Amino acid sequence: MSASTELETWGNFVDKLRPLEQRILERIPERFRDDPQIRQQAYRLLLMATARTSIDALVGDRRYPTFVPEINIAINLFQPNADTIYKSALIEPDGVYRITGNRGTILFAKLGQLGPDMLRTGQGSAPLSYLDLDDVADKDGHFSVIISPKKPDGYDGHWWELNPKAIKLMLRQVGYDWANEIDTSIAVERLDTPAAKPRLSAQQMSDALEELPTMIGNASTFFVDHVEALRNEGYINKLKVFDVSQMSGLVGQSYYEGAYDISDDEALIVSVKVPDVCKYWSLILTNDLYETIDWYNNHSSLNGAQAKLDDDGYFRAVISAKDPGVHNWLDTAGFDSGAIQGRWLDCSGTPMPEIQKVAIGDVKKHLPATTAMVSLEEREDIIRARRAAFQQRKLW
CATH class of the missing domain: 2.60.120.1600 (Jelly Rolls)
Incomplete structure (x- = not known):
């Protein structure tokens, strides 16, 4: 988030979006630059990136995380796999989180801890660790896991160490038999913050809006060429x-x-x-x-x-x-x-x-x-x- 104390305005936000048209068109292969269908596809990529990053701006509170769509048929960025449902939740590396849900009957479901976010940095990064939900689910598919830097005192349930570089959790649900398998259900709860979420400050909302143009530009152009x-x-x-x-x-x-x-x-x-x-x-x-x-x-x-x-x-x-x-x-x-x-x-x-x-x-x-x-x-x-x-x- 921005350290600026000056609040973002809608007009300034829109002005920052304007250069993204030229940026993405310059990344399109030269042989396609006069193709009207390809140009419109590029604009759709900008729309998809806007949709994806706007979700973070609206509900991506690291103090009160929730799993949201990462990429899919409507957010066709980073070349989603046809069999995979991708969901992610923004977190802080010093937080204490509880993950609960049911593994379902899909082929597999794996939860990853990710470090620097390519949406924000424009650079790829290696995953920090993965948890196979098969390893923590009971015979009925239910799971409950604490994720934290240190295992809580007296806790004897499933625990997954939180990497000090982790800023996002990514769930991959991969299905083989789309019609008959049951997808994973999952929830994340931060345990070291009050249960009720306070009203967002003007600065918090401004910061979320201010970082969007950079994220939209990174997401829409990362794989274009x-x-x-x-x-x-x-x-x-x-x-x-x-x-x-x-x-x-x-x-x-x-x-x-x-x-x-x-x-x-x-x-x-x-x-x-x-x-x-x-x-x-x-x-x-x-x-x-x-x-x-x-x-x-x-x-x-x-x-x-x-x-x-x-x-x-x-x-x-x-x-x-x-x-x-x-x-x-x-x-x-x-x-x-x-x-x-x-x-x-x-x-x-x-x-x-x-x-x-x-x-x-x-x-x-x-x-x-x-x-x-x-x-x-x-x-x-x-x-x-x-x-x-x-x-x-x-x-x-």
């Missing part, structure tokens, strides 16, 4: 390891990615032997500004429960604009270029998939005869079921 960097490195229609260890990535999870670029009459076949032991794996697509392609309304992501493996244990997916009739289809949804990203978590190996570009009409020639297929009518039903299932997940 990421896909272009992949292209410039030569990773077009091929993949490489993506190191997110310094960007709050999930410990134990391996990431890979690369840019894709295909025409409407082309397709990419991604193939990989799935490790014998693997808790979680998935594949998603992003557009050229590194927004995750709309997984609510398009068949643009697959995970280990949704995909069908071939008889030889390989996962083969087809990336294309046109539906090839293959069960494992990833729809580019109107974006003929963007990025492919995959995840392996707690697996016996982290293989790098191979990519082959083929004509859309020849896709079946390059797949096993036993490849699972779907009709157009079946695809319609699958997409509608995906949308209904994900809408019922707990975003807040």
